[in-house]
Amino acid sequence: MGTPYGEIGVVNAMNNDMKNKMRQKVKTLFNYWHNITLPSNYNVVSLPGESFDFETHVADRAGKKNQNENLLLWMYENDSKLHNKFKKTVEKHGKDSGHTFLYLRENVPPISSFKVLPTFAWYDFCGNPTKQRFNCLYNKDVNKNTVAVVTYNTRTRLHKHLHPMVMPHLGGNYVEKANCEVLTNRLPYVLFSHNYKQKKHGIPMVMTALTNSKQLANVYNKNSKRFSSIEDNNLLLPKISLKKTGKGKRAGKVINNIKNIYMDILLGSEDDKIMEQHKITKNQLSGYKRTITHKRKVNKLKEFVIGLSK
Numbered sequence: 001m002g003t004p005y006g007e008i009g010v011v012n013a014m015n016n017d018m019k020n021k022m023r024q025k026v027k028t029l030f031n032y033w034h035n036i037t038l039p040s041n042y043n044v045v046s047l048p049g050e051s052f053d054f055e056t057h058v059a060d061r062a063g064k065k066n067q068n069e070n071l072l073l074w075m076y077e078n079d080s081k082l083h084n085k086f087k088k089t090v091e092k093h094g095k096d097s098g099h100t101f102l103y104l105r106e107n108v109p110p111i112s113s114f115k116v117l118p119t120f121a122w123y124d125f126c127g128n129p130t131k132q133r134f135n136c137l138y139n140k141d142v143n144k145n146t147v148a149v150v151t152y153n154t155r156t157r158l159h160k161h162l163h164p165m166v167m168p169h170l171g172g173n174y175v176e177k178a179n180c181e182v183l184t185n186r187l188p189y190v191l192f193s194h195n196y197k198q199k200k201h202g203i204p205m206v207m208t209a210l211t212n213s214k215q216l217a218n219v220y221n222k223n224s225k226r227f228s229s230i231e232d233n234n235l236l237l238p239k240i241s242l243k244k245t246g247k248g249k250r251a252g253k254v255i256n257n258i259k260n261i262y263m264d265i266l267l268g269s270e271d272d273k274i275m276e277q278h279k280i281t282k283n284q285l286s287g288y289k290r291t292i293t294h295k296r297k298v299n300k301l302k303e304f305v306i307g308l309s310k
Helices: 017-037 053-061 080-097 174-181 214-220 257-266 271-278 282-297 301-308
Strands: 041-046 070-076 100-104 119-124 146-153 189-197 204-211
Touching (some): 017 204, 053 070, 189 214, 257 282, 282 301
Parallel strands (some): 041 119, 119 146
Antiparallel strands (some): 146 204
16 A cells, blocks of 8 residues: 555564564465455454555455455554554545445444454553453354454563553463463463563563464464564463364363352353353352352452462
């Protein structure tokens, strides 16, 4: 895409080797998702900032194999200066491509806003996992062929603003642990999770990719060394083990249902949604609630929540 400022692509502060490697990783994952799920009408969601490299890649692929493809590319930017800088050119490129490009000056909405269609979403926050940001993915309804990639800063301060399920007192890679253990509530397969720094002495980041497509997870994870060039400083967490739940039940379901029930109750999810999601009765739900009430009365709720995350 051309602009008065040059090509829309990797520009200014967004152009460094490590960020480019991570961006390439997302583009490759998108190729896998696009080839395996074969969507005809689909959403791609992103926060481009000053780089439209990923968005250009998505637009270039659209319609190459299937001329009837309909891409809805949702791009979000809450900085008015950046939005004004690129708005006209992005919209023109969308018209020329024949697809729908929406470049919106607002905060990116939860992934459930796109659940009508298969969705590939890159929530490239780069900031702290606040309640608002984390809830964009946590416990949200999604389409059956959905991928979510999320990027956070892992050197968090002002802990009071963090999501309750991101627990610094646990130590270690607590942000990555929250991604891989809590966000799997609706997206049970961890495709990758990498810790990295954009610069040698820069802020440490984590990028995690999750999906609910077992087919995509099986194909993508066949070659575990596909991204050996990514410098992760040996900080990678092992992928969450995917186990069978028993004869006649869907293989690959993560065995953490009870933990997720408690977490949903603590975060105020509606009773009907909890019962439907976890296949439990009203009496069973009442039992879980009684446990939480008791822990709160004896001032042991904090220890109880910490135990859930282990």
